[in-house]
Amino acid sequence: MKQQAQKVLRDMFDAALRVAQPERCLAPFLPAPVAGRTLVIGAGKASAAMARALEQSWQGEISGLVVTRYGYGVPCERIEIIEAAHPVPDQASEEAAKRILAAVEGLTEQDQVIVLISGGGSALLSLPAEGITLEDKQAINRALLSSGATISEMNTVRRHLSAIKGGRLAAACYPAKVYNLLISDVPGDNPVDVASGPTIADASTCADALEILRRYEIDIPAHIRQGLESGAYESVKPSDPRMARIETHFVATPQRSLEAAAEVAQAAGYTPLILGDSIEGEAKEVAKVMAGIARQVRKNGQPIKPPCVLLSGGETTVTVRGQGRGGRNVEFLLSLAIALQGDEGIAALAGDTDGVDGQEEIAGAIIYPDTLARAREKGIRPVDSLANNDGHGFFEALDDAVITGPTMTNVNDFRAILIDN
Template identity: 70%
Template structure:
């Protein structure tokens, strides 16, 4: 279909029942991963601590809320430090909350990482370190390996974010250029016990990919990281390339004795969030189907594929009949080639809309559960059957916006963005498609 207007429509239509359902599902997904609910059941008992101390450390967009959950549930003495994204702090009385930059790190994050390492030095065997980790921790703990600088880490992060590499690939590179990730934080806690509680924001829920695995062993190598840099043609600082080529950035490997007393528990996952959303859909009378909680790939490609599935459901009743809701999670990527601001959820949604071409029975929402899509203080956006027509009426060409990686500009102009503010959790991307029968 040509990329031009068919009918003039209002720029800001009233919220439909479908859009309201989409937002309720997203809110339920976020609520299911709130630290106040998912952290307390995994805490040790004071009796298990014995005569040792409890030291709380952590990093990530949810770490401050996790720390508050620990304080509210723990009756005995404790102390500690966690670092979270600017604006994601939660008041705590016994655990210090530091804030730093994400996704490009800053000096505040570097200082906080140094303080974390100092805090866990000199511990005893009867001490327990409770480590609270969630998505975003990689950027919030930017302590560089010897020979590298914070500026090197900043340049690397910018290059990785634009490269199209998967989150697993990006974190593989990060682990081998860090003084704290890739198991090094846990090694610094030795001989104390370490219990790590994780809120997963990565496809597959692999602990070594959540905040680049500061307390878990890493089987990957410098050679693996260097291969990723070469595969995507990532322009890295000379010192970064030299460290990877020398092999001196090796992380802590499985079987290392310093990690023998470490335990890891995942307390919230993307799958749990999708199941919470599915329950909301079913209560509203829509059968819900989860397509996957770990979908990856270019956001525009994933959007086009979802459009194909949605059309098949709407027009053929396959593989399931309408009405229904299709849900998916994971973490797509955007290889930024245009002048837009990227944002994988808005890029997915714009590609979905371009492929659907205003299908009259399909509505959708795509948003990041942490409230930030890419580097924008916008969680995502909503798509309706009239979205493209309203864009055309404003002189906006959807295909051009997609080619320019300008999903944020596109949905902002229509007033269709989803803005939540800090959600204080992070279980990755959330995508929902409502398909009506008539």
């Protein structure tokens, strides 16, 4: 089974990545040229590839700049590419945000702004609100990343500590037309959560951000707490008249990638079942639920008969308590392997579609029925690796890591559980 399982799992993952490539999905959503200027701005791990795809399809004059992750830049002729840090912002992130805000000054009703946004933009486009330092934002961001907070909760906080997110960039573009093209990496495809919604009106409040910080016991400086309590950091709301000339389109989503993987599975002789594109929760707990479903399939042929594949997407979380190298997808897989206890006929792949799981340049990994046995032969205790949040160390030792390099897209996590008779 092992060789066949590996091929089918990787083919499905590759199909999920391929359908979300900007060169394949962006062109149908481009607006028509206008009488005035067309300015291109953007942020995210896929933004440079989106800019290149736009240049290749656009008829007419364009200019602009986008910011992407270090190593994710691609050559463009008319759109400038800036690189900055992810997942924790750096000085380049702040400088990029300032330059993008400056670029949209002085626009008129005859102009349009095409905004290219994908996952990762929250860190890459980082401009602290007045009275907040970059160091403040870095510390809060690190605390959020290790707290177990959902991406929606993290982005609610980020929007209220920013001078550019939560609709503020769209407000700065007014009165020009704003045309958002998004690649979704968030559960539910809520546009305000993609890169913390720099050009999307925000209905959440400072009070919501404070509650999230309290819930996860994240300490913040007194002056930031005061700013949130007073409403000084409030984001731009849907009723704001500057939000009236905004149009938003998703050019790639997790669901479309799961559907592409399902087609590959069907062609390989496995009946696909998509369980959902917005599954959230603690990675190791989600894995236990998935293991239970997989075992029900194997034992009773419910809710689907093998050979089949269970597909899902979304964004799980990891509450970091150990000293390992983390990664929510490898944490999911390690917990799944422990729950399955070598059940014959079940293999699985989980990976982040941007090629980076946690802070490692590793997309994810694959488990097989012999995963636990091989680990023990090497003197590795799987339960200890899980307790130490060291999924990457575990799968590297077994040579089962999935490494893609920069994928130039990002439609969140991809999970496939392959079940044979």
